Amino acid sequence: MLDRRSIIAGGTASFLCAAGLRAQVLPPQGFATPSGTVPFAPDVFRERRRRVMEALKDGVAVVHGAGPVESGAAVAPPFVQDGDFAWLTGIVDEPGAVLVMAPAERTVREWLLLPSRDVESERWEVERLPLGTELERRTGFSRVARTGGLGSLVTTLAERSKTLHFLGPIVSASAPVPKALELYGKVMQRVPGVSLKDDSGLLPSLRIVKEARELELMRKAMAATARGHLAAMKQVRPGMTERQLKAILEDGFRAGGGEGLAYDSIVATGRNAASLHYTGGGGVIGEKDLILIDAAASVGGYACDVTRTFPASGRFTDEQRASYELVLAAQAAAVAKLKAGVYYEDLVEAAKDVFRKAGRVDDFTHGLGHLVGLDVHDAGDMSKPLPAGAVITVEPGLYVQSANYGIRIEDLYLITPTGSQRLSEGVPRTVEEVEAAMGR
Known part of the structure; x- marks a missing residue:
């Protein structure tokens, strides 16, 4: 039987849900980023990721997209997505995005991580989608999260799989350390028994x-x-x-x-x-x-x-x-x-x-x-x-x-x-x- 407290609680929940829906009114297709996958439908990129994970068999692989364009000029150069990331995801309009693949996981094997929103800066630059089903629909990923959770996600996956796959790129000794290697180094310092495998030739061989x-x-x-x-x-x-x-x-x-x-x-x-x-x-x-x-x-x-x-x-x-x-x-x-x-x-x-x-x-x-x-x-x-x-x-x-x-x-x-x-x-x-x- 419903008592007064239950009714009030239910009403409050309904109110919050309705308010949340009003707060999450989404822009129509063609507005906000990511706008979708380019230039093909999400299933094309999902199949490419499946081929990569089939070749890797186990472990964890992280692929970083290109970072934001840093420029103090009045006219900033356009953002250009990293080629490997674009080939695997089709996400070309979200700087700082990260792909995580874990082929041996039982249920979820791939994650798309996007930087957190800054609503104030979006008023000056471009609107971005909140987490939710529309974001998942546009990207073709069933798991979309924020990049702030990257370290804990990869650590958890590495603790189970014990293998980290490096998909490249190989750079010169004078160049900055690739972000994936930098992340892997931190994970290996914290999870005993994790090994690093060089798979930098895999994506070039497919592409x-x-x-x-x-x-x-x-x-x-x-x-x-x-x-x-x-x-x-x-x-x-x-x-x-x-x-x-x-x-x-x-x-x-x-x-x-x-x-x-x-x-x-x-x-x-x-x-x-x-x-x-x-x-x-x-x-x-x-x-x-x-x-x-x-x-x-x-x-x-x-x-x-x-x-x-x-x-x-x-x-x-x-x-x-x-x-x-x-x-x-x-x-x-x-x-x-x-x-x-x-x-x-x-x-x-x-x-x-x-x-x-x-x-x-x-x-x-x-x-x-x-x-x-x-x-x-x-x-x-x-x-x-x-x-x-x-x-x-x-x-x-x-x-x-x-x-x-x-x-x-x-x-x-x-x-x-x-x-x-x-x-x-x-x-x-x-x-x-x-x-x-x-x-x-």
Whole structure:
């Protein structure tokens, strides 16, 4: 039988529940972070985590997302999520997030930890979701908690499993200690018998082979990239600044469906093109200059990477043509060897042999290429044979400051069992294709 105290207590509980519901009125989809998983549905990332945990078998693994962007500038750089964390979770708009996986646990095997809310700062920056079912629905995690509990969670799991898995990254001795290793060291000091296992090669081995859905986004990024490069070739005029041409290029990316930049665009004219990662923009394009553009769009967070070099006048001089076609020949020599099972170093030697025979190898001053995917310099061990499904750039070049030019030709290739497919086919590459596109 209900007495007066029970009725009052029940009424109070009902009141608090109702007040709580009013306090927890949630923003509609598209508002507050995390906004959801990007660029795929939560089940895609859940399956990736399942594959990782299947490989680990037991123990505990912690993967930290990127931390907040620290900047005192009026315009802060955009937040970019850590590639491994983004690949495993799809959470790209929450700085300071942490993933914990414990494959041998009976019921809950994965946790997403997010920093605590600061409602006052959210009034200035961005609204964030409270803990609850909406957060779980958007992220695809059945257990979402705050990062303040990370130490106790990992300690408890390590006490049962006795193994801590390090998934990377490996960094140099002069770099800060990775957050996961720092955490593991503290746990091992407090839980006797816990061992540390190096599994830093696991995620690169999974990420290097692209899924069909990843390749679809990279092809869309490539189509947008092609539109931007074509716009730059068609609209360039002597007397423009590099910055003006860069605006035309990036407008083309957006018009072609690009959602962002794969990396900071390089637009370099004349002597500036001999600086490999030129960051200026005030150079004035001369009538006789070669222009080097290393730039690409991204779609769904996936990158591509293309470099083209073309004459401001629309026509290569005989000297420019000879050097350009030598670079193209070096690229062709490397691509001829490109197929599943090849070693990257063999591609490098094939390109260098072309330059050696021409007496120009000293003008080739950088690496031949890199893997591309969710990151423009993507995960994967290039000291091992390259697998089918990997995407790689081949980008030989010649750089001569004294002659006021740099030439680089960079294309994107999907490695297949018997060869490769050039993903950047839509961007003019040969002398004839470039001059025809420029239409001068």
